[in-house]
Amino acid sequence: MSGYLKENRDKNGKTISFRIGTPRGKDENGKYLYEFRTVKTDSIRTARKELLKLQSDIDKGTYVKPGKDNLSQYLTRWLSDIVKPNLSPRTHELYSYISEKHIIPAIGNILLSEVKPQHLQHLYAEKSKSGLSARTVQLIHITLHKALKNAVKTGLLIRNVAEAVDAPKIQRHEMKTMNEDDLQKFLSAAKDTEYYDLFYKLLFTGLRRSEALALRWQDVDLILCTISVTRSIQQLHNVPVEERLSFKQPKTQKSRRLIALTPSTAILLREHLEARKRILKSLNPNLDTEKDFDQSELIFCRYDGSPLRPDSVTHAWMKLARRCELPEIHTHSARHTHASLLLKQGVHPKIVQERLGHSGIAITLDLYSHVAPGMQAAAANKFDEIALPTASKLDQELDELMK
Numbered sequence: 001m002s003g004y005l006k007e008n009r010d011k012n013g014k015t016i017s018f019r020i021g022t023p024r025g026k027d028e029n030g031k032y033l034y035e036f037r038t039v040k041t042d043s044i045r046t047a048r049k050e051l052l053k054l055q056s057d058i059d060k061g062t063y064v065k066p067g068k069d070n071l072s073q074y075l076t077r078w079l080s081d082i083v084k085p086n087l088s089p090r091t092h093e094l095y096s097y098i099s100e101k102h103i104i105p106a107i108g109n110i111l112l113s114e115v116k117p118q119h120l121q122h123l124y125a126e127k128s129k130s131g132l133s134a135r136t137v138q139l140i141h142i143t144l145h146k147a148l149k150n151a152v153k154t155g156l157l158i159r160n161v162a163e164a165v166d167a168p169k170i171q172r173h174e175m176k177t178m179n180e181d182d183l184q185k186f187l188s189a190a191k192d193t194e195y196y197d198l199f200y201k202l203l204f205t206g207l208r209r210s211e212a213l214a215l216r217w218q219d220v221d222l223i224l225c226t227i228s229v230t231r232s233i234q235q236l237h238n239v240p241v242e243e244r245l246s247f248k249q250p251k252t253q254k255s256r257r258l259i260a261l262t263p264s265t266a267i268l269l270r271e272h273l274e275a276r277k278r279i280l281k282s283l284n285p286n287l288d289t290e291k292d293f294d295q296s297e298l299i300f301c302r303y304d305g306s307p308l309r310p311d312s313v314t315h316a317w318m319k320l321a322r323r324c325e326l327p328e329i330h331t332h333s334a335r336h337t338h339a340s341l342l343l344k345q346g347v348h349p350k351i352v353q354e355r356l357g358h359s360g361i362a363i364t365l366d367l368y369s370h371v372a373p374g375m376q377a378a379a380a381n382k383f384d385e386i387a388l389p390t391a392s393k394l395d396q397e398l399d400e401l402m403k
Contacts, residue, residue: 018047072108117164206338218295225261255357
């Protein structure tokens, strides 16, 4: 197949680019149709390679005609047409922030078809040098990868160049948890706050903050002492005030789960319910709180029944943690504390996984590997007791004699 190659020069006679073209079929009159491209190079060898590649892509049917949109225009369209209608509002807000704050100002003017792996690698390196956290740089990579993947799917690109770039690695920090004394100290201090019942619930169930704040009375069985987790609350920021709080379904089937309550947690919830009924009765003396109580009301809410804001809960938690000299204990630490204490008591990791709503037991074991040494030592001692009962009995007798 013949090709077309023409040299382009500037006013000084210097080669600045080449115009290449090759037939891509015929029209209804049998006349050849050409596909043309401009290759920005002063090397005729490079231009010929691009011409051969163009011919090869057309022959294989893998050629994608370069569009005129730059990366900024494409990302804006992807966010509005793909992300917003198909993903959660929180995810749309996150991808929009990453795109507008970090990607578009840096490489948004590059044509979508001309984005190269080196552009992304340089972007990640510059963001890391500027002091941006590894997690945020990784989010930049995730956003670009998903956006360019959609461009390939819709025929705008041949390949996803983000796949040729190494994603930034995150160093996992050691998780902070409370021990038994810390937990008692924290709860004792929390008794003077309006959040005591909520904080108690987080520590004694392992619920995520978003899950606990979305619970309704209809989700609780105070007779069987169980909680049904069916949704979570999310808080947005760059939207009108009336749209900032919303509820959503769990991401995975494992997140939708039934959790057994400890006896003390069940008692606390019964007392919490009675206190809420007294408040409703004070607002409406004619209300029969036994017959007319709305089971769809949130368990943890404001005086008027409106949702608590997750950010406000976190702020109150951190303020209390600092007062208790536990500054590195965050709301999510309640979840880690719950799991760690259960594992230390010998509860099977599968049960812990189910309570936390992890998608697989491997996640639970990986997150709480710091508990493993103590569990292994206990298991080793237990094996001796099982396999060598006579020796264990002798040890006990010797201990008695030594007293």
